[in-house]
Structure formats: C-alpha cells, structure tokens
Amino acid sequence: MMRLVVDTSILISSLIKQSVTREILLLPFMEFYLPEYACAKL
Numbered sequence: 363m364m365r366l367v368v369d370t371s372i373l374i375s376s377l378i379k380q381s382v383t384r385e386i387l388l389l390p391f392m393e394f395y396l397p398e399y400a401c402a403k404l
Contacts, residue, residue: 363391367394
C-alpha cells in the first residue's frame, strides 16, 4: 500500500475536472492522508 499526503486544493481540483491527478487519487492501492477539515467540507 502506498501512502500519500494530499493537499486540500489538489483534492478539490481533482473533483472538478478529469485529470491525471484524479486517476491517481482513484487507484485502489493508494492510502491518503489529508487534513480533517477537508473531509468535513466534502
């Protein structure tokens, strides 16, 4: 399992448009860490 720290702005921008970043975020073997407040806003 690969672990990755995700910046909130990267997370939001990947949800807005189709991109390579979105494809990476959707890989099943990735584990992400992001600030708690980012999850509260989604």
